[in-house]
Amino acid sequence: MDFRGQKKAERLYQVLIVCFSIVGFVIGYVTQQLSYSVYCLGAGFVVSSLLVLPPWPMYRQYPLSWLKVGEEDAAAAASSNPKSNKKKHK
Secondary structure, three states, rough: OHHHHHHHHHHHHHHHHHHHHHHHHHHHHHHHHHHHHHHHHHHHHHHHHHOOOOOHHHHHHOOOEEEOOOOOHHHHHOOOOOOHHHOOOO
């Protein structure tokens, strides 16, 4: 999942939870049953989890390009290791 996909998934999650919460509140208020509100919120959680948690293709439209580690870069990284440059003090 790329960064834009993460933003899209987070936004979708927030919108779904808020919408199901509002609908659940209205249903619970009209029927005077708190359990209906909780069931509606639980259904919203399940729906949003199914839409957000798997790595769907709509979240992977802009793949990240990672830098390759070359031999010079690996040698420079090994020589700049702070543990290898420390001198023992007596």
